[in-house]
Amino acid sequence: MDLTTLAVLPVLVPMAAVIANLVLGDGRGRILGINIAFSIVLLLVSGALLAGLMTGGETAMAVYSFGNWPIPFGIVFVADRLAAVMVVTTSVLALAALLFATARWYRRGTAFFPLFHALTMGLNGAFLTGDLFNLFVFFELLLAASYGLVLHGSGRNRVRSALHYIAVNLVASSLFLIGVALIYGATGTLNMADVARRAMSLEGDPRILFEVGASVLGIAFLVKAGAWPMHFWLPPAYSAAAPPVAALFAIMTKVGFYAVLRLKTLAFAGSDFGELALFVIGLVTLAYGSIGALSSKALDRLASYLLLVSAGTMLLAAAYDVPGVTAGALLYLIVATLAAGALFLLKDIIDQALPAEAQVLAISLEFYGEDDEDEIDEDEEVSPTVPAGAALISWCFAIVALVLAGLPPLAGFLSKFVMISSAFTAVEHPGPQTWWFAAAVIGSGLLVLIAMVRNGINIFWTSMPETGIRVRLLEIIPVVLLLALCVIATMLAGPIIDILASTAGNLHNPEIYITGVLGSGEVVP
Helix, strand or coil: CHHHEEEEEHHHHHHHHHHHHHCCCCCCCHHHHHHHHHHHHHHHHHHHHHHHHHCCCCCCCEEEEHHHHHHHHCCEEECHHHHHHHHHHHHHHHHHHHHHHHCCCHCCHHHHHHHHHHHHHHHHHHHHCCCCCHHHHHHHHHHHHHHHHHHCCCCHHHHHHHHHHHHHHHHHHHHHHHHCCCCCCHHHHCHHHHHHHCCCCCCCHHHHHHHHHHHHHHHHHHHCCCCCCEEEEEEHHHCCCCCHCCCCCCHHHHHHHHHHHHHHHHHHHCCCCCCCHHHHHHHHHHHHHHHHHHHHCCHHHHHHHHHHHHHHHHHHHHHCHHHHHHHHHHHHHHHHHHHHHHHHHHHHHHHHCCCCCHHHHHHHCCCCCCCCCCCCCCCCCCCCCCCCCCHHHHHHHHHHHHHHHCCCCCCCHHHHHHHHHHHHCCCCCCHHHHHHHHHHHHHHHHHHHHHHHHHHHHHHHHHHHCCCCCCCHHHHHHHHHHHHHHHHHHCHHHHHHHHHHHHHHHCCCCHHHHHHHHHCCCCCC
């Protein structure tokens, strides 16, 4: 199977899973194994795509034109290393969340599996599509699926938060469509490579119209990324969602960052358009997320604010036209997403282990208390339990804290080190912006560490029962899987950084993308 075919399979596999679930229904029997099999196949396909691009040369790219329409007139999928990295990260997180959900959460509502795979399909499509209109289409697909998933289960707080989430994203979708229309009016095309090629020669009123459209489009992307001041919907919605849903949602904010990075490096390469705005928004988002994490008493709320911290960090990196900073940001994106997803899942395991009075105390300290959360049946035998449960979840919590706070020796520290060192070495005399960047990244790590340590002390030293706790095997395996990958990323940091550095170098050289898409329309070695 060649790379051109692999470029479309990350969307076709979850589409087939949606159809299979709708045909087979929600019965428990074989449906669980079928859904797990679809997720494993998706991960294998995504891994094969990334491996093929890595072995095909530094500028390897797979371009799939639907219906063999000539590019740029037809719908096109473009798989470069950036898209493949995002698809692999999504597939890993989706497999872990699905395994966790099969223990019991999928039965808290209807149509969980079709919605889950539809969301995965929308995410992969957004990363692989090569034109702005289909980016809008896949945005709407993943949002439509997320509307159903964020309401999965019951409870007044979940419904209230979901309605806020839906309203904000509908506004963002309207801005997205307006921005796409303005860009089409200025360039006469929506193929991203063609937009970048034509934007280079725009002058006068068309250039102004194009920049206005890009600004409107950027606002829509920043809303999806959870950037300040469009962030207010994220902590309530993510903390109220079911744990496996919230874990998969950890990658959704990265769609906004991906779109900002793709548009900026393609259409505004070598330009400082929007860089100051991105830097200021990233700085404030990072500060707000760090303070919010410091004030959080419940793990789900803490994990939600940590997503804002990661969003601010990546937006700060996007403000730099430096490949080394981008490479560090991509490594940070991978490990921070996996660790945040693990924390959402770990929160549910810890809630089952804590005594009821400890859970009530933690909930009462939060402004958005979940007073009507789903009841947990401790006697429900959905999976074998594992011994030494308290020790296992404490080690998992410690690894999450190290990754998200950016402490050595794990990959969270290495990614921040690469970003900061690249920012300082990019110029001979670093200016105030670089010092602000370094101070913000390091300072946020300190605040996150304090928040994680305080919550860890409250959970493991003051609230954990003295008798042994039960940890279900099917629920702890996904957490261990995600955190093991963070550890492996640390051990293989050298080769991974080399790959991401090559990816970032290609991003900051838009001619590679433009030539690959508009040139042959085939695999470009």
